[in-house]
Amino acid sequence: MKSTLDSAALDAAIEDVHRAGLPGLFAEVRDGDQVWRGAAGVADVSTGRPVTAGMRHRVGSITKTFTAAAVLHQVERGRIGLDAAIGRYLPELVPGERGDAITVRMLLNHTSGLAEYLPYAYPSLKAFPVLAETGPQSLDDHRFTRFDPVDLIGMGVSAPAAGAPGSTPGLYSNTNYLLLVQLLEQVTGTTAERCITRDVIERAGLRDTALPAGTHIDGPHSQLYESWFGMIDPPRDYSVYDMSWVGPAASLISTVADLNRFYDALLAGKIVGPSSLEEMRRTVPVVSQEGRVIEYGLGLHPMEGPGQDASGQGTFWGHGGTVWGGGALAMTRADGRRQMAVAVNAQRWNRLDSAGRPQPHPVDGALAAFYQVAMDG
Known part of the structure; x- marks a missing residue:
């Protein structure tokens, strides 16, 4: 099949995102054996140091696909029941009737009804997602705070429920994935970081991907x-x-090349088996942190590709993620041929209108145009 990788169009599209107001971004797009890597803008606004396509980057909730794959690996080994109650494994963290009603699957696809702990860990975000009533002060207050994951889980479990276990639409909540981290540690007798590294990162052959415990990003980064x-x-x-505020729910450091390599291996059945992959792609409606209803599987969500047909072959599968100041998106087409991974070094650039809603920004349109070129060619 002839490649539709248009390097000139990709070069222009990524430069347009920088010109629209993003300090810097870098990406890798693959079409079969053809690879394009590009970067635009600066990694440091004070020195003008440029971004490069090989930089390491905090990829936020893309981590959840790695964590979900590690859980499915343990399901395949018979150590975890996908539809078993979490109270069977972690009764002290989700006690009583709730622990009996919430299953491992519900944690993976965000239909547990458990609230997001983030507004309770960061007091100035208490009104999140009512953005006009939040503020950034807690971000500085907790730059070097070492959070205990059990404390964070307790905040989410004790908060008012977002819904009944198993009801839809679910609510995207980091509380779910911190519980999955504890589950991995309970059934494997090792740290979740080691489990994910052994069963997912090393299995995919990733050389620049890690779940570090420290506060810094090792190697070239923005x-x-x-x-x-x-x-x-x-x-x-x-x-x-200090990324203990999300731990192995969203603290992964990777590169755009490694992200494409990971999703290629996952969707080719090299990380989990075919039946597990089928479960990962079984979606339900979930309310995202931006307040939109999206389709979500087990650590995966679909993005409709420009050329999608009735069979769904144009669908892209992957995940996005944000951290304080950065973000990433990695998507792979269902047939595995076309891939894109994009990293940006700024976040929440939209200002709010009088009602507290994010206003459109030129970066949004330029990013959407880049994704179109990257996915469609």
């Missing part, structure tokens, strides 16, 4: 500029940050 909807002006660098 600064990460957080605006918090214009409330931090000028944007502040949060590339040095």
